[in-house]
Each structure stands twice: as C-alpha cells, then as structure tokens.
Amino acid sequence: MIEVKIIGLEEDLNLKAEFSDNLLSFLQKNDIEVDANCGGNGVCGKCKVKVKGEVSDVKIKERDLLSKLELERGIRLACLTTIEGDIEVELISEGRSTLRILDEGDEDELHLEPLIQKDYLELEEPTLEDQASDWTRINREFDEELKVNLDILNKLPDILRNAEYNITVVRRNGQAIGIEPSDTTDFNYGLAFDIGTTTVVGYLLDLTTGEQVGKVAMANRQSDYGSDAISRVNHAIQGETGRNDLQDRIIKVINQIIVELIDKYQIEKERIYELVFVGNTIMNHLLLGLKADNVAKSPYVSVINEPQMVPANKLGIDLGQNASVTYLPNVASYVGSDIVAGLLTTRIDQSSDLKLLVDLGTNSEIVLGNQDRMIACAAAAGPAFEGAEIEFGMNGVEGAIEEVRINDELEISVIGNQPAKGICGSGIISLLAELLKKGIINKTGKVLSVEEMDDSVPQVIKDAIIEEGNNRKIILVNAKEAANGEPVTISQKDIRAIQLAQGAIKAGIKILMSELGVESKDISEVLIAGGFGNYIQPQDAVTIGVLPTSPEIKIKGIGNAAGSGAKAAILSQEKRKIAKEIAEKVDYLELSGRQDFQNEFMSSMSFEKFE
Amino acid sequence: MIEVKIIGLEEDLNLKAEFSDNLLSFLQKNDIEVDANCGGNGVCGKCKVKVKGEVSDVKIKERDLLSKLELERGIRLACLTTIEGDIEVELISEGRSTLRILDEGDEDELHLEPLIQKDYLELEEPTLEDQASDWTRINREFDEELKVNLDILNKLPDILRNAEYNITVVRRNGQAIGIEPSDTTDFNYGLAFDIGTTTVVGYLLDLTTGEQVGKVAMANRQSDYGSDAISRVNHAIQGETGRNDLQDRIIKVINQIIVELIDKYQIEKERIYELVFVGNTIMNHLLLGLKADNVAKSPYVSVINEPQMVPANKLGIDLGQNASVTYLPNVASYVGSDIVAGLLTTRIDQSSDLKLLVDLGTNSEIVLGNQDRMIACAAAAGPAFEGAEIEFGMNGVEGAIEEVRINDELEISVIGNQPAKGICGSGIISLLAELLKKGIINKTGKVLSVEEMDDSVPQVIKDAIIEEGNNRKIILVNAKEAANGEPVTISQKDIRAIQLAQGAIKAGIKILMSELGVESKDISEVLIAGGFGNYIQPQDAVTIGVLPTSPEIKIKGIGNAAGSGAKAAILSQEKRKIAKEIAEKVDYLELSGRQDFQNEFMSSMSFEKFE
Structure with a gap:
C-alpha cells in the first residue's frame, strides 16, 4: 500500500492508496473537497493541489492549464495525476473555495398555513x-x-x-x-432548501410563528463531479453507482446543514416534520435519486415534474421518523422548481404589466409574461458567465474581481479585498461594459489594437494590451499585484466565449418576445434572479446588450427568490397550490431545433444594445 | 454440543442442542411443529414426543398427564423435558395433527368493485x-x-x-x-385471509372476474405458544421478542399459504396487489405486531379497531413491492373483525327479524339484533368446547369422536374413520345431549350411578360406568378399540368443565336478550358461526340448553362466514364500507364486572332448556 499524507486541512490525514490511483478520484473517495468543475476531465484546470513524491509526469494538458510558476511550485491538476508511490498532498486555496453565498430574496408577505x-x-x-x-x-x-x-x-x-x-x-x-x-404544540419546525448547482441554502422555519429561526449555506458537494449540472448528469448516467454518488453528496450536505441548524438553534430534530426544496430539474432528480439520463438528451424529458411527498428517511435525510420531503413543481427539464419558486415570490402570474424574469447561468432560464400568459425557455449559455472557459474565470469567491471601472486607470474591486486571483461573472460583465464604452473592444467583440483605439482611451489601458499570437490580451492586474504572481488578464478568446453565452440568452429573450408579439418597450420590469441578480450592475448588462432596455424598463436583482419561494411553501399549503398553478400556467418553449432560435442566436452575438 | 436426531418427518434431521435446553423450546426454535395448546405450561398434556437418550427424569406432572402405557413407550411431554445429552426424538401423531378445516361460509351474492x-x-x-x-x-x-x-x-x-x-x-x-x-389488465389478484386461532385459510381471488381461484388452509403455527389466544398474548407480552415470535409464526403461515397458492395456480406473486384479513382482535394485533397487553387486562382496550392500510413488505408478507394489507374493523377487544365479517355475510344489520349470531369457542362472541339495533358481548367460556380441560378432549382432527348417539348401544363417529383418540367439541355436545336424553346425567350435570339410572338405560351404558374415587366416568371406547390402547372416557369432572363453558355462553345470550327486552320466541334465527357451526347438530345444542329455542327459531350453521366476509371485502370497496358501518353500529356490552351477568351465569350452569 502507498502512503498518502494530506496537509492543509484542520488536521493532517494519513491515508492509504493503491498504485496508479487517480489523485482526484482518490481525494473524492476520501471525502476531501477539491474543485473539479469539469468533472475531472482535464478541462477546467481547477483541481489544483501541491504534490511532493512519486506521481505521474506532468501532462501536456497540465502545461496548458497551469502556469510555469505553478508547475515550479509543484502544483498539479489532481484529475491528471496518477499516484505512483508515497506522496504528500497539500490542499491549496486555489483548489478549494469558501463560496460567497447569496441567500436573500425579495419576500412576499407572510402567509402562515403550514401543512x-x-x-x-x-x-x-x-x-x-x-x-x-x-x-x-x-x-x-x-x-x-x-x-x-x-x-x-x-x-x-x-x-x-x-x-x-x-x-x-x-x-x-x-x-x-x-x-x-405532553404539550409540544409550541415546537413545530420545517426546513426550506434551495438546492443550487453551486450552493445549498437551508432555512429553518418556526411553523407556529412563521419566523425564520436561522439559515445555513454550504457548497453543493456534487461539484466533485462537475461544476455544472450536465457534467454531473454525465457521471450519474454511469449506472446506479453514479446516481448514488450524486445523491449521496447532496444528501450529505443537507444533513450537515440540518446538524448545524439544530445545534446552533437548539432544536430537537424530531420536531422538524417537513422539508420543502427547490432547485433546477436536474438537481431535483439527483436529490431524489431519479434517472436524469433523459433530461440530458433530446427530447429532454424528465421523470417527473409534479410534487410528490417522500419519506425523509427514504432519502437518507436525517429527521424524525415520519418527516417528509417535498418540492415545488418543475415546469420542464430546463425550467425547474427554483424558477417556479421565483415566480411564486415575484407573482408575475398576477401582474397586469409584462415582466421578464431571467436567471443567468450555464443554463439560463427566462420567463416572460403577466397574468394573461407566461412563457419560458432555457438558453444553453454555457459556463462562461460562471467563470469556466475563461482563462482567469472563477466562481464568485474570495479573490475574484467582481467589478471593473475604467476612468483614468483601470479600477477593480475584489471579493474579500485581497490580491486578485481571477474574475467572476459580475466582474466579467462590468469589464465588458467598460471596455465597450471606452472603445477598447467594438460591438463585434474585437479587442482593438492600440493603433485602432481612440485617443480617449487612457494610456494605462493601451500599455496593458499584449499580443499573444492571435489572442490579444488585456492585463487587468499585473504580476506583482496579483495573488499568484502572474498577471490576471482577459483575452480575445475569453470575450468570444462570453459572446456565445450572451448571444444565447439574448436570442432566448427575443424568441419569447416574438412569441408574445411584444417589444422591449412593452416590458415593465426585468427581474434578475440567482447568483448574478444582486451583484451585477443592471446597466452593465444593458450595455453589453444581454438584457432589453427602454426608457420604461426597470431592471432589478431579486436576490434568492428561489429560497424565498421555498420558505413561503413550507409555511403555507396555499402557496404550494399556487406554485402548482403557476407551473401549469407557464408554457415552455423548447429552443433546440428551432430555426428562428438559430437565426436569432447568430445575430445576437454582437454587443449591440437590445432595444 | 449435544446431537439431537429428529425422526418422523419426511426426512430425518440432525440438530445441535445445548445442555439443559427445554425440549419444546428447542423444537419450536427449529421450526418443528408440536401441539402445545397451553403454551408449554405443562397443563394440556398435548406436546407428546417419543424420546430415547439422555433427558431429565419423568416429572410428577408428566405422570399425571401421560398414561402408564405411554410412559413405558418412552413418550414424554416436550415442555417438561430437558435435554441432557445426545437424544433421538420421534415426532408422533398424538403431538402433531392434520387439522380438519372449515372454510366454506354462506356467501352473499357477488359484488365486484375491487380497490x-x-x-x-x-x-x-x-x-x-x-x-x-x-x-x-x-x-x-x-x-x-x-x-x-x-x-x-x-x-x-x-x-x-x-x-x-x-x-x-x-x-x-x-x-x-x-x-x-404491456397489457396485464387480465392479471389482477387479491387474497382474503381468515386468521383463526387454530386454522388459517387463504383464498386467492381474481379481481377482474370475482372468481375464487383457489384456497389453502393451514394450522396457525402460533399454537406453538398456546392453543388459545390468551396463552399467546401471555407469551407476546414478554417484551418485543415475544411479540415478534407470534408475529413471525403467523406471517410464516401466511407466506406458506401464498407460496402454495401461486405454485398451484401458476400466478405471479407480483400480480397479487392486496390482502384483506379477518380474525379476532388478538389475532389482528399479533399479526400486525401490535402490543396486545391491554387487550388482555381490564379494562380490555385494544390499540386500534379501525382498518388501516399497511405495506405488505412492512409485515414481512411476501408479495409485490407495493402490495398492501388491510383488515376489517374490530368492534372491541373480544369481538373482532371475524365477527364483523360474519355480520357482513349474514347482514343481520339489514334484517327486519331479530337474529342471534354465536361463534362458540374459548372466547364466544354473541351478537343479537336486527336493522334497528345490534348488541354484542363476549363470553369467556374457556377452552372446554375446544377439547382442552377435558381429559380426552382434542381438536377436531383425525381420530376425534365428532358425534355420539345412544340407542341400544353407544354409537360413535370418528373423524377419518379410524380408532378414536379422544373427543372434540361437536362430539362433546352430542354426547351430553344423548346422556341427558337417556337419563344418564341429570339437569344438574351429575353422572348418575347405575343404581340411580332408569331401567330404560341400555345395559351397555351401565356397564360402561366406572367409579374412580369421586370422579365417575363413562367409557366411550374401550381400550381394545381405542387408538392408544387405553379407554376413551368422559368424566364427571369433564362435564363440570363443560357446564362452566355453556353457562357463560347462555348467560351472555340472556344478558343481550334482556338488554333488548326480548324473549326466545322473538328470535327468528340462531346462526352458528365458526368451527362448530357446521359440525354440531343444532338440536343437541338446544338439548343441553346452550342455545335458545322456541317453535319459531331456526338454528343453522353458517360455516366460515368470516372467510366469506373477507372474500367479499377483497372484491368490493363498498363491502368494506358496509363492514365499517356494521362495526360502528354494533354496541358492545362488557360482561366482566356486571352483577347481572354473574347472577345469570350461576343460574345458567344447569342443563335446563333455554326457553
């Protein structure tokens, strides 16, 4: 047996491995969290660890994904590394993140009628x-x-x-x-869970008063099998074991959150009788242990969208004996109960004005409508807005550039006020908006050469342009000020990836508008749900043309409307009924295979304003 | 370890025992059936086995319960025998019975509306x-x-x-x-079970046609823990293990019956979706694994009487994954769903005429009423009618005298047409009726001396009278013609035991009649349910005064009305609803502690006609 020493955790661990074990699999098997957004496919370059000892030689892919400096420090990508003898593995911050968590949504007034x-x-x-x-x-x-x-x-x-x-x-x-x-009527609790792809938030609610007792958020440990839902489905479809892996991971997180909540607020777990969760349709299936195979392939059919009541212990959720778990309904395979929860919070179904709800992400959900009709679609934006496919892209965690402003010089704001490691979604959108406004990139997304730029572009920016073959780059943070001793940049290639993402979203919105026969000026509000909603500057999204604009449109983030919807549902049977009505009322438009979507997509990739 | 060889089964068995193991417990632990009506308390003398080898000395109780001849043959009572070294145990017919099974009831017309x-x-x-x-x-x-x-x-x-x-x-x-x-609509089956204290009958029903596919009856193996329900409760209240023992025994029988039915009729067990059972309240609790402690002690409260639906696999009943088990409602702790099923079959609740339903047994259930009102009570008759407490008493199995007629000589009819081993309930009742009619016993139950008898008493009977101290006996079968080489007799002591039983039943009926303010002449029918119903001659029961009589009363056995009720219930939801209404409509009178019952009991013990 091979000895593996793990350092960098609270306590060092001494583990046993077999010759030729894959390092990432080995760490995951031992419940050690490492970022692996691409699911261990050697693509995202996130599963960085520092290794000493006998491991496989550095692979070409690793040379592509790791900097020279990192390679010199002994940093490796766990997914591409094979254990060949005794080793010491140091877990480093780049490979493990404390996530910045979004969990407050605009909440509707309290409606207390618990089940x-x-x-x-x-x-x-x-x-x-x-x-x-x-x-x-x-x-x-x-x-x-x-x-x-x-x-x-x-x-x-x-x-x-x-x-x-x-x-x-x-x-x-x-x-x-x-x-x-005896009399235990005062002790009646329920849990609302928002099962995000990245983050899981659990809320403990007092069902007799309707008060929120507390909340706890944790990373969704399914990220061991990929940062996005589809990577996880790809693992899950590898037979029952794969499915169990993913269910196991999310149930563990839920149980951890429950333990934290009951410890912190001194609640007996036997007095928690129900759990209501929301999440996208894939998260829903993975949590319930259902086959998600057909969700992922055309014609994209889920096993079930309607809520059912499931015994908590059947799922391995550690509550009292007869506690139950339920969920809000999904609309379709790519518009899940998190969106229904968002609609339950914003009640677009009751609005006389036309409203647009968008949840930006790898799969971007879009709902347009009012009390008369609501239609929805899902735009496959890819993970660019979540930092993947972008050289220095990263999740919204400490060390990520979250906002950029260009005046006389390039000003950045970094989460956690520390040296920058990379840039997250909201940072990318604000950066692109600034680059466009200052004429550093043009509407087609091209990074101009210094020669092509106006005189108004500050010299510091011009100095930051570097040419790397065909891939022109802009240095955002120089090597000296950056966290990892190498410059943080944005490249022409990065911008092309973002254009694909924004093109898909914009085209989705346009298809819905054309389906309803409306124009931007007919929309009263654009509501941005999910991770981005509270962090991006709405004006930046308008500038790069991803969201529609008109003098009348109000754009606002609605925070974690999904969590708020889940909370409303645990408190009120009436709200669950409404959620069901909403899900049934929303017409889902499948974009794949639609020629009009392809056409819109092609013409939406430029950074033209969306009017 | 001690070697125990078991012979007398299809194949010999070689088992291992520990020094000082109780032989009865050892046999039961190894799933070997031995009669043990008294629950292994050394009272009933039924658990006879032939033993060679090192066992404990013959106990005084064994000398009382076994004949000299038996002791000479090496026959022992397993419950009083301790294993002390290697032994050979021969299972003999006296200790193991093939039961005569009653399973046909008067059936209402078919009502097909399956759940x-x-x-x-x-x-x-x-x-x-x-x-x-x-x-x-x-x-x-x-x-x-x-x-x-x-x-x-x-x-x-x-x-x-x-x-x-x-x-x-x-x-x-x-x-x-x-x-x-594919199309499996033609394959839809259900099971109806009548869980008797002695016998379990399972019926397989085709729910699409309403036809009975087949039936199988087996002995209730809970008899390992006593022949009557109370002995079993006494074992069950010894903690959870005791309860499990009894549940396990009855579930095993049910599963065996299921296997036989599906093998015989080539049915896939996954196509059997539901099982409905009836039984007395104690059987109901023991099958469901519920605590029957409070049923057995004052104020005699069951855990539940209302039907619930229970997953079959939760009970260990081997059907398809989502098959369910339910039962008809009980009226009270001593009037169970078997009686309700009997009422569902006879529909006394719809009758304009007054009817009396009696189910004779250790606990004798009695219902009197019509469409206006039904009242019920339970008379603790003790096990005399079931053959216990009677020296040569036995269950209605092969070798039991089932009918006696006295003309010029004493004629007997034996189940299975073989040499007599003893006498069962119907035999006892016909014997007593004949003895009364011929003036061999008088109304007080006294066996007359030869001197006291009339001349009309045949000489053969007079010759059959023997005096054994205070206990005068009548030889029914002489030693030469009897199965075990010793005479089969009925004694004064035996008759006293039967008087207690019949007194309790008669008093119960009288209390109900007085409660409704009616007399014998107001009753149109007496319906005899259960084991006795089809075997006793109604006139015999009238002769000994246990059942009321009048020129108008029709007395008839209704066979296994309980099984018929269970079958009606599996076929029809409507019938289940009616069963529930019937159970709610029946008023239960608790006899214990009632002074009027005590008085009636004292005056009912004679063999006066019940008019």
Whole structure:
C-alpha cells in the first residue's frame, strides 16, 4: 500500500492508496473537497493541489492549464495525476473555495398555513364503561378520520399511558405522523432548501410563528463531479453507482446543514416534520435519486415534474421518523422548481404589466409574461458567465474581481479585498461594459489594437494590451499585484466565449418576445434572479446588450427568490397550490431545433444594445 | 454440543442442542411443529414426543398427564423435558395433527368493485413538441391526479422505453402502485385471509372476474405458544421478542399459504396487489405486531379497531413491492373483525327479524339484533368446547369422536374413520345431549350411578360406568378399540368443565336478550358461526340448553362466514364500507364486572332448556 499524507486541512490525514490511483478520484473517495468543475476531465484546470513524491509526469494538458510558476511550485491538476508511490498532498486555496453565498430574496408577505398541524389533547383514561381503543380515543377528538401507520401504533399504548393520556397529535394531510407526550404544540419546525448547482441554502422555519429561526449555506458537494449540472448528469448516467454518488453528496450536505441548524438553534430534530426544496430539474432528480439520463438528451424529458411527498428517511435525510420531503413543481427539464419558486415570490402570474424574469447561468432560464400568459425557455449559455472557459474565470469567491471601472486607470474591486486571483461573472460583465464604452473592444467583440483605439482611451489601458499570437490580451492586474504572481488578464478568446453565452440568452429573450408579439418597450420590469441578480450592475448588462432596455424598463436583482419561494411553501399549503398553478400556467418553449432560435442566436452575438 | 436426531418427518434431521435446553423450546426454535395448546405450561398434556437418550427424569406432572402405557413407550411431554445429552426424538401423531378445516361460509351474492384498478395505456413517445415528463405522460390519461412513490419513479424511465410506451397502470386509492410493461389488465389478484386461532385459510381471488381461484388452509403455527389466544398474548407480552415470535409464526403461515397458492395456480406473486384479513382482535394485533397487553387486562382496550392500510413488505408478507394489507374493523377487544365479517355475510344489520349470531369457542362472541339495533358481548367460556380441560378432549382432527348417539348401544363417529383418540367439541355436545336424553346425567350435570339410572338405560351404558374415587366416568371406547390402547372416557369432572363453558355462553345470550327486552320466541334465527357451526347438530345444542329455542327459531350453521366476509371485502370497496358501518353500529356490552351477568351465569350452569 502507498502512503498518502494530506496537509492543509484542520488536521493532517494519513491515508492509504493503491498504485496508479487517480489523485482526484482518490481525494473524492476520501471525502476531501477539491474543485473539479469539469468533472475531472482535464478541462477546467481547477483541481489544483501541491504534490511532493512519486506521481505521474506532468501532462501536456497540465502545461496548458497551469502556469510555469505553478508547475515550479509543484502544483498539479489532481484529475491528471496518477499516484505512483508515497506522496504528500497539500490542499491549496486555489483548489478549494469558501463560496460567497447569496441567500436573500425579495419576500412576499407572510402567509402562515403550514401543512403540519399539532393539537394537544387531554384524554380520559379508559374504563370498563369506555373501552374505546387507544386509537379511537384519539381519533374521535377530530372531525376527520385520521390515518395512522404501524410505527406509531406500535408505540401508542406506551406513549399514552406514560404520558397519562396527555398527548400532542402531529397531523399531515389527514394522517397522524406523530403522537408526542405532553404539550409540544409550541415546537413545530420545517426546513426550506434551495438546492443550487453551486450552493445549498437551508432555512429553518418556526411553523407556529412563521419566523425564520436561522439559515445555513454550504457548497453543493456534487461539484466533485462537475461544476455544472450536465457534467454531473454525465457521471450519474454511469449506472446506479453514479446516481448514488450524486445523491449521496447532496444528501450529505443537507444533513450537515440540518446538524448545524439544530445545534446552533437548539432544536430537537424530531420536531422538524417537513422539508420543502427547490432547485433546477436536474438537481431535483439527483436529490431524489431519479434517472436524469433523459433530461440530458433530446427530447429532454424528465421523470417527473409534479410534487410528490417522500419519506425523509427514504432519502437518507436525517429527521424524525415520519418527516417528509417535498418540492415545488418543475415546469420542464430546463425550467425547474427554483424558477417556479421565483415566480411564486415575484407573482408575475398576477401582474397586469409584462415582466421578464431571467436567471443567468450555464443554463439560463427566462420567463416572460403577466397574468394573461407566461412563457419560458432555457438558453444553453454555457459556463462562461460562471467563470469556466475563461482563462482567469472563477466562481464568485474570495479573490475574484467582481467589478471593473475604467476612468483614468483601470479600477477593480475584489471579493474579500485581497490580491486578485481571477474574475467572476459580475466582474466579467462590468469589464465588458467598460471596455465597450471606452472603445477598447467594438460591438463585434474585437479587442482593438492600440493603433485602432481612440485617443480617449487612457494610456494605462493601451500599455496593458499584449499580443499573444492571435489572442490579444488585456492585463487587468499585473504580476506583482496579483495573488499568484502572474498577471490576471482577459483575452480575445475569453470575450468570444462570453459572446456565445450572451448571444444565447439574448436570442432566448427575443424568441419569447416574438412569441408574445411584444417589444422591449412593452416590458415593465426585468427581474434578475440567482447568483448574478444582486451583484451585477443592471446597466452593465444593458450595455453589453444581454438584457432589453427602454426608457420604461426597470431592471432589478431579486436576490434568492428561489429560497424565498421555498420558505413561503413550507409555511403555507396555499402557496404550494399556487406554485402548482403557476407551473401549469407557464408554457415552455423548447429552443433546440428551432430555426428562428438559430437565426436569432447568430445575430445576437454582437454587443449591440437590445432595444 | 449435544446431537439431537429428529425422526418422523419426511426426512430425518440432525440438530445441535445445548445442555439443559427445554425440549419444546428447542423444537419450536427449529421450526418443528408440536401441539402445545397451553403454551408449554405443562397443563394440556398435548406436546407428546417419543424420546430415547439422555433427558431429565419423568416429572410428577408428566405422570399425571401421560398414561402408564405411554410412559413405558418412552413418550414424554416436550415442555417438561430437558435435554441432557445426545437424544433421538420421534415426532408422533398424538403431538402433531392434520387439522380438519372449515372454510366454506354462506356467501352473499357477488359484488365486484375491487380497490385495485388496472388500465392499459398505449402512449405516444415524447418529442420536442411534446416533452411531457414520463409521469405527466401517464398521469394526464386519468381524470384524477395520481400520486406515485419513488420506487416506481426510479424504474419508470426504463419500463416506459423498454415497453415502447405500452404499459399497464395499477391504481389504488388515487395512488399508482405499479407500472407494468404491456397489457396485464387480465392479471389482477387479491387474497382474503381468515386468521383463526387454530386454522388459517387463504383464498386467492381474481379481481377482474370475482372468481375464487383457489384456497389453502393451514394450522396457525402460533399454537406453538398456546392453543388459545390468551396463552399467546401471555407469551407476546414478554417484551418485543415475544411479540415478534407470534408475529413471525403467523406471517410464516401466511407466506406458506401464498407460496402454495401461486405454485398451484401458476400466478405471479407480483400480480397479487392486496390482502384483506379477518380474525379476532388478538389475532389482528399479533399479526400486525401490535402490543396486545391491554387487550388482555381490564379494562380490555385494544390499540386500534379501525382498518388501516399497511405495506405488505412492512409485515414481512411476501408479495409485490407495493402490495398492501388491510383488515376489517374490530368492534372491541373480544369481538373482532371475524365477527364483523360474519355480520357482513349474514347482514343481520339489514334484517327486519331479530337474529342471534354465536361463534362458540374459548372466547364466544354473541351478537343479537336486527336493522334497528345490534348488541354484542363476549363470553369467556374457556377452552372446554375446544377439547382442552377435558381429559380426552382434542381438536377436531383425525381420530376425534365428532358425534355420539345412544340407542341400544353407544354409537360413535370418528373423524377419518379410524380408532378414536379422544373427543372434540361437536362430539362433546352430542354426547351430553344423548346422556341427558337417556337419563344418564341429570339437569344438574351429575353422572348418575347405575343404581340411580332408569331401567330404560341400555345395559351397555351401565356397564360402561366406572367409579374412580369421586370422579365417575363413562367409557366411550374401550381400550381394545381405542387408538392408544387405553379407554376413551368422559368424566364427571369433564362435564363440570363443560357446564362452566355453556353457562357463560347462555348467560351472555340472556344478558343481550334482556338488554333488548326480548324473549326466545322473538328470535327468528340462531346462526352458528365458526368451527362448530357446521359440525354440531343444532338440536343437541338446544338439548343441553346452550342455545335458545322456541317453535319459531331456526338454528343453522353458517360455516366460515368470516372467510366469506373477507372474500367479499377483497372484491368490493363498498363491502368494506358496509363492514365499517356494521362495526360502528354494533354496541358492545362488557360482561366482566356486571352483577347481572354473574347472577345469570350461576343460574345458567344447569342443563335446563333455554326457553
């Protein structure tokens, strides 16, 4: 056996490996988190670790993805490295991120009508004159005839007698799901979860007061199998083990969040009776352990979109015995319950004005409509806005440039106020908007040569242009000021990748507008949901032409509207009903295979304003 | 380890025992059936085995319960025998019985409206124009919104595609419980079970035609822990293991019956979707694994009487994945769903005439009423009518005297037409009726001395009287003609035990009559359910005064009305609803602690006619 020492965690670990183990797989198998956005395919270059000892030689792909400096420091990509003898692996910050988490959404007013109900009963003891069975004694206190399962009936005689017939009945949908000794009506909790591709946020709600007790966010550890949903599906379709891997990862995160919540707020987990989650359709399937194979391939068919109630313990979610898990409905394979939750929060379905909801990401969901009609589509933007496919692209974590302004010089704002490592989505959009406005790139996306630039372009920018073969670059942060000792740049190639992304989104919006026969001026509001919503400057998105504009349009981020929708749903049965109506009301347009979409896409890739 | 060789089964067995193992427990642990009506308490003397080798000395109790002849042959009572070295145990017919089984009841006309419904669907394949999820594709074919569980959803994508979208949906109560490839609508089966204390009968029903495919009966192997329900409860209340023992025994019998039925009739067990059982309240609790402790002690409270639906696999019943088990309602702790099933078969609740239903046994259930009102009680008759507490008493199995007539001589009829081993309930009742009529015993139950007898008593009877201390006996079969080489007798002591039993039943009936303010002449029919119903001669029961009589009363056995009720319930939801209404309509009178019952009991013990 080969010895592997892991350093860089709270405590060092000593593990055993086999000769020729792949290093990334080995780390994942041992529950060590490493970024692997591309799913370990040697594409994203994120799974950086520092290795000493006997490993395979540096591969050509690694030379492409790692800087000379990094290679000299002994940094390797775990996915391309094979263990060949005893080694020491140092986990470094570049390969492991504390994510910046977005979890506040615009919330609708409180509507408290939880599915779980608790009633305290002081019952009479049985006598020869009143021989009602234990269950009849309870059931006759209610107007409806309750159902009850064997697990409860098993314990019922002892609970009743030990509690001297003073008990609390927990009900859900005409079913008794708990008989608790004494009066526990004040302790009735539920969980709302927003299962993001990157981040999972859990909210603990008090179902008697409607108050949020607390929230905890964690990275979605499915990222071990790829940063985007499709990479994960590609792992999941490798038989049942693959599916189990992904379900296991997300359930672990959910259980960790539950443990943190109950520890922090001193809640008994047996008093949490329900969990409602939202997420995109793939996350939904992976969490439930359902086959997502057909979601990923044409004609893109999910197993189920309608909400079902699932026993929490069936999923391995560690709550009380009869706790249940449900979810809001999905609209289609690429418009999931997170979007429905967003609609439940923003209630576009009740608006007389036309509104546009966009959730920018690898799969960008777009909904356009009002009380009369709502239509939706999904634009396959690719991961450029999330930092992948961009040389210095990264998630919105510490060290990422999140905003750029060009005045006399190039000013940047870095998350965590530290030396820059790269640039995240909101940074890219603000950078492009500035480059366009200052005439450093043109509407076709071309980075101008110094010669082509106006005199108004500051000299510092001109000095930052470097030519690298066909790939002209702009240095954003020079080597001395950058975190990793090498300059952070944006290249012509990066910009082309972003153009593809923005072209897809813009074309999607245009198709919806043409379907409804409306123009930009008819839209009253553009609502930006999800990760970007609260971070990008709406004006930047308008400048690069990804979002429509008119004098009347208000553009606003709505934060984590998905989380807010999930919270509304755990608090209110009525809200779940509305969510279902919304999901049924939204017409989904499949863009793939549509010629009009192809045409729009081709003509949308320039940075022309969207009017 | 000690070697134990078991002979007398189809194949000999070689087992290992520990020093000082109790022989009965050892046999039961190894799934070897031995009669043990008293639950292994050294009282009933039924657990006879022939033993060679090192075992404990013969105990005094064994000397009381075994004949000299038996002791000489090496016969021992397993419950009183301890293993002390290598032994050979021969299983002999006296300790193991093939039961005579009663399973036909008067059946109401067929009412076919099964809970389980099957629909064959030929669905369109999904396209980009119709991306409905797999589940929506199915669900939209139905008017109601079906629920579905994860297990089905898990397999759904493959089933749909492999079956080229031609599938059969199995529904129960608005829930899809199966998606089957191709058209399986012709294969829809259900099971009805009558769980008797002695015998379990399983009926396989075709739910599309309503036909009975077949039936299988087996002994209730809970008899390992006592022949009567209370002995079994006494074992069950010894913690969870005791409860598991009893549940395990009955589930094993059910599974054996299922295997026999599906083998014999070539049915796939996955096409059996539901099982409905009836039984007394204790059988109900033991089968469900519920605590029966409080059923057995005052104020006699069951855990539940209302039917619930339980997953078959939760109970260990080996059917398809989503098969369910339910039961008809119980009225009270001592009037169970078997009686409700009997009422469902006889529909006393719809009768304008007053009817009396009695189910004679250790616990004798009695229902009196008509469409206006039904009242019920349970009389603790003790096991005399079932052969226990009677020296030569036995169950209605081969070798039991089942009828006696006294003309010039004493004529007997033996089950299986073989030498008599003892006498069963119907034999006892006909014997007593004959003894009374011929003046061999008087109304007080006293066996007259030869001197006291009339001249009309045949000499053969007078010759059969023997005096054994205070216990005068009548020889029914002499030693030469009896199976075991010793005479079969009935004694004064035996008759006293039967008087207690009949007194309790008669008093119970009288209390109900007085509660309704009616007399014998007001009763139109007496219906005798259960084991006795079809075997006793009604006139004998009238002669000994246990059942009321009048010129108008018709007395008839209704066979296994409980089984018929269970069959009606598996075939029809409507019948289940009626069963529930019946159970709610019956008023239960608790006899224990009632002074009027005590008084009636004291005055009912004589063999006076019940007029």
